Amino acid sequence: MKNKTLNPYVAGALIGILLVLSVIIAGKYLGASTTFARGASVIEKAVGIDYSKFDYFTTKKGKYGPGSLPNWQLMYVIGIALGAFIASKLSGTFKAKAVPTMWKNKFGSSSLKRGIVAFIGGAIGLIGARLAGGCPTGHGLSGLSQLSISGFIALAFFVIGAAITARMLYSR
């Protein structure tokens, strides 16, 4: 593999083909955020919290409960990490880094500060994704490919919320 970046339109076309093949072969539309909610229920079960007192983990026949894992989407999310690891290693672009450069230039090199904001961001993001019913993959890619109204609204507001926040973070 050469250390050359793939053209974004070609990459997009390949992802589109991958989505269509996944639906044809496995009957699965792509999505990622539900796995983290399911993961939370598995952790609660493992540490002895009575997850069943939360409607969310028992609703829809336990669709989001601990019994739903392992499933297609969990393996898909793990696969993304694996695929990115393999591709970055083979192309020599893998680089272990605790603080992104753009962040460092604005907020300093503290990995603790970055870690705390990343954790809070992840938590807020997942709450929003579960409320919206999906993330940029589920609503954006899979939803818009089906011309779903929910996908159009969700993606628009994902970007509006994120662009305003990013602007506030990086304003002088």
Add this chain to the structure above:
Amino acid sequence: MSLIYGLITGILFGIIMQRSGILSYEKQIGALRLIDMTVFKVMLSAIIVGAIGIYFFKDIGVIKLSLKGTSIGAQVIGGLIFGVGWALLGYCPGIAAGALGEGHLDALWGILGMLFGGAVYAVIYPFMKKYIISIGSFGKISLPQILGINHWIVIVVFSILMVVLFRFFEKKGL
């Protein structure tokens, strides 16, 4: 078998995203700050190809649609909340997994945060269901359905609009 399909799909998705260079914080936030549109170029071109493929194979009866229910409350408020988190973390859920694979260790904190967020959502779900998701709930609807026109017209118009947008990005060097 479903598990293996998931893993293979994920690996291929991870490889394509890594090679297109969209897994970094800089590319994600660059898109959200509207200074580097690479992430949107990948996503929107994937949607064009995806829409053509999905509706072609649906028309010939090979696959079925799986629409998510539309709720104005859920998608507007949830969408905005998601956006705040996306910008703070710098990675969306699928991207975070890939970013970690590429060596962005801060994505791991984000993933732990997402698991925490999942637990929090389970606690607040009854409230959301009652007061937010119920606002403007229309069920599973698609754009061609509410416009009452053939889906291929929507796909062609959407694709043309996206190509105009892509040309604008390239012209401005975004």
